[in-house]
Amino acid sequence: xxGVAQSPRYKIIEKRQSVAFWCNPISGHATLYWxxxxxxxxxxxxxxxxxxxxxxxxQLPKDRFSAERLKGVDSTLKIQPAKLEDSAVYLCASSYPGxxxxxxxxxxxxxxxxxxx
Amino acid sequence: DQQxxxxxxxxxxxxxxxxxxxxxxxxxxxDYFLWYKKYPAEGPTFLISISSIKDKNEDxxxxxxxxxxxxxxSLHIVPSQPGDSAVYFCAARxxxxxxxxxxxxxxxxxxx
Numbered sequence: 001x002x003g004v005a006q007s008p009r010y011k012i013i014e015k016r017q018s019v020a021f022w023c024n025p026i027s028g029h030a031t032l033y034w035x036x037x038x039x040x041x042x043x044x045x046x047x048x049x050x051x052x053x054x055x056x057x058x059q060l061p062k063d064r065f066s067a068e069r070l071k072g073v074d075s076t077l078k079i080q081p082a083k084l085e086d087s088a089v090y091l092c093a094s095s096y097p098g099x100x101x102x103x104x105x106x107x108x109x110x111x112x113x114x115x116x117x
Numbered sequence: 118d119q120q121x122x123x124x125x126x127x128x129x130x131x132x133x134x135x136x137x138x139x140x141x142x143x144x145x146x147x148d149y150f151l152w153y154k155k156y157p158a159e160g161p162t163f164l165i166s167i168s169s170i171k172d173k174n175e176d177x178x179x180x181x182x183x184x185x186x187x188x189x190x191s192l193h194i195v196p197s198q199p200g201d202s203a204v205y206f207c208a209a210r211x212x213x214x215x216x217x218x219x220x221x222x223x224x225x226x227x228x229x
Binding site for chain 1: 162
């Protein structure tokens with residue numbers, strides 16, 4: 001079974017530029033999450049999708065961050081314009097609620113490391 | 118506000134001994150708890166979980182204990198092996214919508 005795919009793995013940009021990250025979840029996983037992990041901290045949830053609908057985006061800085069999940073499969077996270085404090089690893093994860101059966105497990109991709117100069 | 122806390126940033130243990138990693142939480146709506154292991158330049162991988170209806174779950178060398186009254190859980194690794202050296206994250210799920218909240222992680226070093 002293929003895992004969660006993310007790209008690019010690394011990105012270096014200057015502040016005020018824009019960047020986009022892509023995620024392809026595990027096939028059949030209805031729930032998709034974007035997390036931001038700043039160095040020395042735990043992953044922080046940015047946005048959670050259930051199929052192509054947003055479940056929770058309360059911690060997404062909506063003035064600069066946007067995310068979409070068209071057709072309920074792939075997802076894109078965009079930052080525009082980037083700030084220095086956006087330097088972090090952006091982790092995509094997916095899970096399979098499965099109706100009454102929920103494994104409780106998130107499957108993570110390898111992450112996209114962003115450096116803003 | 119940090120709803121899941123791991124107060125020990127790092128831990129060093131001799132190979133063969135027990136490693137105990139601790140985690141505290143504040144939200145009584147959490148009903149499912151997980152431990153993830155993370156190697157450098159990789160995404161976190163699931164290790165073990167426990168439902169709030171249990172107080173212990175065991176999987177090989179890994180055991181998770183849950184004390185709901187104290188809002189505390191711990192991960193025991195026995196015996197510890199050098200390959201266990203990684204960052205361990207505690208996570209908790211809110212029963213209101215499958216949101217997962219993570220602690221700040223504990224870096225475990227197992228010394229051969």
